[in-house]
Amino acid sequence: DIQMTQSPSTLSASVGDRVTITCRASQSISSWLAWYQQKPGKAPKPLIYKASSLESGVPSRFSGSGSGTEFTLTISSLQPDDFATYYCQQYNDYPVTFGGGTKVEIK
Amino acid sequence: QVQLVQSGAEVKKPGASVKVSCKASGYSFTGYYMHWVRQAPGQGLEWMGRINPNSGGTNYAQKFQGRVTMTRDTSISTAYMELSRLRSDDTAVYYCAREANWGSSWFDPWGQGTLVTVSS
Numbered sequence: 013d014i015q016m017t018q019s020p021s022t023l024s025a026s027v028g029d030r031v032t033i034t035c036r037a038s039q040s041i042s043s044w045l046a047w048y049q050q051k052p053g054k055a056p057k058p059l060i061y062k063a064s065s066l067e068s069g070v071p072s073r074f075s076g077s078g079s080g081t082e083f084t085l086t087i088s089s090l091q092p093d094d095f096a097t098y099y100c101q102q103y104n105d106y107p108v109t110f111g112g113g114t115k116v117e118i119k
Numbered sequence: 120q121v122q123l124v125q126s127g128a129e130v131k132k133p134g135a136s137v138k139v140s141c142k143a144s145g146y147s148f149t150g151y152y153m154h155w156v157r158q159a160p161g162q163g164l165e166w167m168g169r170i171n172p173n174s175g176g177t178n179y180a181q182k183f184q185g186r187v188t189m190t191r192d193t194s195i196s197t198a199y200m201e202l203s204r205l206r207s208d209d210t211a212v213y214y215c216a217r218e219a220n221w222g223s224s225w226f227d228p229w230g231q232g233t234l235v236t237v238s239s
Contacts, residue, residue, distance in 0.1 A: 046225035055214055055229035056164065067227065099164055103224035107180045108154070110164040 014038050014102050018111035024119040031087040033114045035100035040080045044104035047076055047085045050113075051096045059098075060085065090116070121145040123215050123230035130236045136203040139233045141215030148196035149173040152218040154226060155189065155200045157211040169218070170198060205237045 015038035025031050035045065043063040048056035058067045060076035063083060073088045087094055095118055100111040126140040141153065155167040168179035170189040177189045188201045198215055213233045216226035 055216075055232055056226075057229075058219070058225060058227045061219065061223075061225045101164070101225065106178060106224075108166040108224050110166070112163050 013107055014041060014105055014109050016100055016102055016109050016111040018098075018100055018114050020114060021112065022115045022117060024117045025090050026119045027090055027092060029090045029119075031090050031094075031116060033085045033098055033100075033116075035078075035083040035085070035111050037081045037083075037102055037104075041102045041104035043079050044102060045076075045078070045083050046101045046103065047074075048099045048101065049094075049096045050099065056099060087116075121217070121228055123217060123228055125213075125215060125230040125233045128234040128236070130238065131205050133206055133237055133239055135205050135237075136201060137205060137235050138199055138201040139213050139215075139235070141198045141200075141230050143196045143198070143217070146217075148191075149193055151221060152224070153189075153191070153198040154216045154218060154224070155187075156214045156216055156226070156229075158214070158232075159208070159211040162211075167200070167213075169224075172198065202235075205235075207237050209235065210237045211235060 017036045019034050045063045047060040050056045059070050059074050064076045075086050077084050097113045097115045099113050122144050124142045129137050131137050149172045152169045154169040157165050170177045172191045186203050191198045215230040219225050219227040
């Protein structure tokens, strides 16, 4: 199975900060990576697919980059609605696997 | 709009089985794979498997082979996930999630989740 490792596991930031989350795959997954946002008690919401494509309706302050084994999710200017947990997911191969999550907290 | 609506919360005893339903609307049910993902309390996301609603063909994560069965009823656009021989560590929220595009296994949308509690 392809292992997905996210860092950091927790991130404390303030409104307006630029935030970067990293996701590393244990082997190359080309660009077959998605990012999700999850809030407590809710289902994950897709933000980014194919590493850098923004899902419809997602604010442009979210962006994704990377290919192969190294990927990043960047929030250019953190907003109050962005405090949540973020997961990466590879879909290059089965089983589909997720990173362990990054919780973005208020500083 | 595209929507997945899951059945309600369940409480089961160890050793029992649970069957969760996921009713799809707003799109052609047989045109997209349906996946199941679970999340234990305070933990991350774990993929369980998928079903092709057109053919009924399934692929399961090795961890759940022999305990999970995914089925569908195309007449009512509903997918099902049954997990047997439940243990306490099966306590989790179970989500159905539609493949966003055929052959591209990222997920959009997701159902609202079904909490399954396994307790004696």
